[in-house]
Amino acid sequence: MSNNTRRLLRGIGLVCALALGATACGGSDDGGSGDKKVSAGDIQAALKKGGSITVWAWEPTLKQVVEDFEKDHPKVHVNLVNAGTNKDQYTALQNAISAKKGVPDVAQIEYYALGQFALTKSLDNLSGYGADKLAKTYSPGPWNSVKTGDAVYALPMDSGPMALFYNKKVFDKYKIAVPTTWDEYVEAARKLHKADPKAYITSDTGDAGFTTSMLWQAGSRPYKVSDDGTKVGINFSDKGAATYTKTWQKLIDEKLLAPVNGWTDDWYKGLGNGDIATLVTGAWMPANFVSGVKNASGDWRVAPMPQWTKGDKTTAENGGSSLALPAAGKNKELAYAFVEYANAGKGVQTRLKGGAFPATTKDLQSKAFQDTEFPYFGGQKANKIFADSAANVGRGWSYLPYQVYANSIFNDSVGKAYVSHTPLAKGLKAWQDASVKYGKEQGFTVSQ
Amino acid sequence: MTTLQPPAAVDRTARPSLKRDRRSWTGWGFVGPFVAVFALVFLAPIGYSIYLSLFRDRLIGGNTFVGLDNYQQALQDDQFWAGVTRVGLFLLVQVPIMLGIALLVALALDSGRLYGKNFFRISIFLPYAVPAVVATLMWAFMYGTRFGLVGDINDAFGVSLPDPLSPDLILASIGNIVTWEFVGYNMLIFYSALRVIPHSLYEAAEIDGAGQLRVITAIKLPAIRGALVIATIFSIIGSFQLFNEPSILKPLAPNAVTTDYTPNYYTYTLSFNGQQHNYSATVAIVMGLITMVIAYVVQLRGMRKGA
Numbered sequence: 001m002s003n004n005t006r007r008l009l010r011g012i013g014l015v016c017a018l019a020l021g022a023t024a025c026g027g028s029d030d031g032g033s034g035d036k037k038v039s040a041g042d043i044q045a046a047l048k049k050g051g052s053i054t055v056w057a058w059e060p061t062l063k064q065v066v067e068d069f070e071k072d073h074p075k076v077h078v079n080l081v082n083a084g085t086n087k088d089q090y091t092a093l094q095n096a097i098s099a100k101k102g103v104p105d106v107a108q109i110e111y112y113a114l115g116q117f118a119l120t121k122s123l124d125n126l127s128g129y130g131a132d133k134l135a136k137t138y139s140p141g142p143w144n145s146v147k148t149g150d151a152v153y154a155l156p157m158d159s160g161p162m163a164l165f166y167n168k169k170v171f172d173k174y175k176i177a178v179p180t181t182w183d184e185y186v187e188a189a190r191k192l193h194k195a196d197p198k199a200y201i202t203s204d205t206g207d208a209g210f211t212t213s214m215l216w217q218a219g220s221r222p223y224k225v226s227d228d229g230t231k232v233g234i235n236f237s238d239k240g241a242a243t244y245t246k247t248w249q250k251l252i253d254e255k256l257l258a259p260v261n262g263w264t265d266d267w268y269k270g271l272g273n274g275d276i277a278t279l280v281t282g283a284w285m286p287a288n289f290v291s292g293v294k295n296a297s298g299d300w301r302v303a304p305m306p307q308w309t310k311g312d313k314t315t316a317e318n319g320g321s322s323l324a325l326p327a328a329g330k331n332k333e334l335a336y337a338f339v340e341y342a343n344a345g346k347g348v349q350t351r352l353k354g355g356a357f358p359a360t361t362k363d364l365q366s367k368a369f370q371d372t373e374f375p376y377f378g379g380q381k382a383n384k385i386f387a388d389s390a391a392n393v394g395r396g397w398s399y400l401p402y403q404v405y406a407n408s409i410f411n412d413s414v415g416k417a418y419v420s421h422t423p424l425a426k427g428l429k430a431w432q433d434a435s436v437k438y439g440k441e442q443g444f445t446v447s448q
Numbered sequence: 449m450t451t452l453q454p455p456a457a458v459d460r461t462a463r464p465s466l467k468r469d470r471r472s473w474t475g476w477g478f479v480g481p482f483v484a485v486f487a488l489v490f491l492a493p494i495g496y497s498i499y500l501s502l503f504r505d506r507l508i509g510g511n512t513f514v515g516l517d518n519y520q521q522a523l524q525d526d527q528f529w530a531g532v533t534r535v536g537l538f539l540l541v542q543v544p545i546m547l548g549i550a551l552l553v554a555l556a557l558d559s560g561r562l563y564g565k566n567f568f569r570i571s572i573f574l575p576y577a578v579p580a581v582v583a584t585l586m587w588a589f590m591y592g593t594r595f596g597l598v599g600d601i602n603d604a605f606g607v608s609l610p611d612p613l614s615p616d617l618i619l620a621s622i623g624n625i626v627t628w629e630f631v632g633y634n635m636l637i638f639y640s641a642l643r644v645i646p647h648s649l650y651e652a653a654e655i656d657g658a659g660q661l662r663v664i665t666a667i668k669l670p671a672i673r674g675a676l677v678i679a680t681i682f683s684i685i686g687s688f689q690l691f692n693e694p695s696i697l698k699p700l701a702p703n704a705v706t707t708d709y710t711p712n713y714y715t716y717t718l719s720f721n722g723q724q725h726n727y728s729a730t731v732a733i734v735m736g737l738i739t740m741v742i743a744y745v746v747q748l749r750g751m752r753k754g755a
Contacts, residue, residue, distance in 0.1 A: 266594060
């Protein structure tokens with residue numbers, strides 16, 4: 001019951017903040033939902049004073065960043081916790097926020113999941129910390145993903161402009177040309193599987209993140225979200241979606257996709273021994289190749305993402321995450337200082353060295369970055385392709401404010417297309433219906 | 449009921465009100481610790497679930513009292529009923545098979561005609577000692593058509609066995625795991641019930657010239673009816689609570705195990721993926737009621753026959 005009272009009070013606080021503007025309510029410094037104003041001076045003072053913060057993240061390059069940060073600020077202790085990867089961490093974070101206990105000061109959140117946390121006022125608006133001045137620092141894609149209206153809910157950590165990773169050894173062996181369009185991709189898939197029945201062009205058992213990115217590239221814009229986040233539109237029957245399903249259905253029907261779930265041992269094995277010959281994914285992938293598929297070093301290369309129309313250059317984003325400050329966290333000044341250090345300050349270079357892909361314009365365009373040779377890809381300057389992709393990401397895409405939930409039920413509906421005779425388009429329609437139902441139950445105004 | 453009556457003749461004239469007071473307090477003193485723990489760990493969670501089920505906390509609109517709306521929704525929820533039907537089917541097929549095997553093994557052990565009786569008893573019981581998570585993972589790797597036993601058999605003999613993790617077969621595959629896990633446990637219940645049957649009955653049967661089969665149907669089975677009913681009720685509850693096996697198989701067969709595969713898995717999804725704690729509590733309560741009713745009916749029927 002006290003729980004309820006607290007919720008009510010928070011609600012009143014919220015209404016108050018909305019009606020009178022951020023500063024008028026005041027008095028709720030301990031994790032309220034109001035917009036906090038913190039000056040650069042406050043942050044410097046906090047860094048001098050010291051303290052400790054907890055960071056929940058699974059991004060491997062942050063470990064070095066934490067060490068450097070602690071070296072620069074000896075009185076600050078950063079407790080870096082891996083609370084699970086993406087969905088698992090969001091569940092843990094959501095539970096901690098509901099319980100108002102054990103909430104981290106900083107949390108890694110992917111772009112597609114930010115809306116859900118922002119909408120429930122679980123994150124601090126970082127504009128009050130000076131984050132709004134960083135607009136020029138980041139490339140437009142990631143920056144638009146972290147802000148809603150004037151509010152900035154996180155600082156972009158990396159981005160995932162998509163590219164085609166392919167096993168050159170396999171392609172050379174069977175004399176297959178690297179596909180530049182999706183039609184060529186299907187042709188390559190047929191040729192490869194015919195030449196070696198154990199080899200597949202790629203693996204796909206139904207992955208929400210991949211499917212939405214493919215729709216994105218194909219020009220589909222299934223989700224529409226109003227600025228305040230309360231009205232959403234969901235519709236998978238536009239032209240772009242039809243373009244995608246028509247082609248992908250061929251790969252499914254002709255059994256040209258390896259039935260291997262992503263990120264499993266089997267999957268890594270397939271990437272290593274040539275059974276899975278390509279991977280269309282975000283530019284954050286190289287670090288995973290280096291650590292997970294060591295034995296295939298030198299076999300793989302990077303090419304631009306295949307296109308729907310020959311000569312086009314449109315791409316999409318896949319994955320990419322940010323660092324945010326949960327509203328119920330403590331030590332806000334230190335937390336923001338860390339986030340800024342890691343995502344806009346010295347930490348960016350450290351993470352680039354570790355193989356991360358930047359969201360910062362300066363680094364993306366720097367000659368040093370673009371000329372970096374990847375020994376894993378046979379010395380190829382792969383960053384040129386990634387940077388090119390980042391510049392050509394299709395505009396106007398948005399995720400649902402409850403995309404985490406929608407993705408969690410993706411395989412219930414669309415998954416059927418991969419294991420039965422349900423057409424992909426029908427699966428998407430069922431996913432749409434389930435997402436609409438949930439949206440309505442949660443009080444959204446949903447149109448289709 | 450709670451305290452001993454003092455000898456009737458002595459205290460007849462004492463003030464009755466005071467005496468009644470003292471009597472009731474003494475009783476509470478004995479029952480108190482139990483009642484406190486019972487209320488805290490048993491009644492309070494149920495009460496809290498019921499309380500939760502009367503509200504609806506939404507992303508937009510916040511928390512509101514909705515009365516019995518959640519229950520109405522649950523009764524019309526196709527996803528929920530599909531799950532109930534699935535575990536119902538599981539119950540009808542898997543439980544008889546499992547209890548049948550357990551009973552056969554228990555009778556075989558009890559017959560005294562088996563060599564290495566202790567070895568058999570231990571090895572059949574052993575799977576029960578393996579944690580369900582480990583057991584499921586173990587079986588899941590055997591089921592794998594690319595990397596597991598099924599895959600190896602396919603390669604070795606050039607055959608193509610159906611995929612046990614495909615949507616059509618996965619319920620049977622789960623049934624197989626559960627049977628493997630619990631045959632030993634049920635066997636032990638039956639076996640210990642068989643051990644307490646007085647030997648004089650067997651001797652009498654022998655004098656009457658009854659064969660083994662006759663001894664089983666006329667003496668052993670009627671004598672362990674209580675144990676059979678108990679084991680059946682445990683199995684019914686276990687089937688309705690099916691959760692571990694599907695949730696562990698989910699990452700391996702993401703398209704075969706849906707997030708509403710069993711009622712328990714559905715409540716888990718509602719609560720932890722969808723943040724619909726209120727509706728999740730409602731579904732849990734409805735499922736609890738269904739389980740109670742079915743278990744009670746089975747108990748009534750089982751006991752009536754026994755009487």
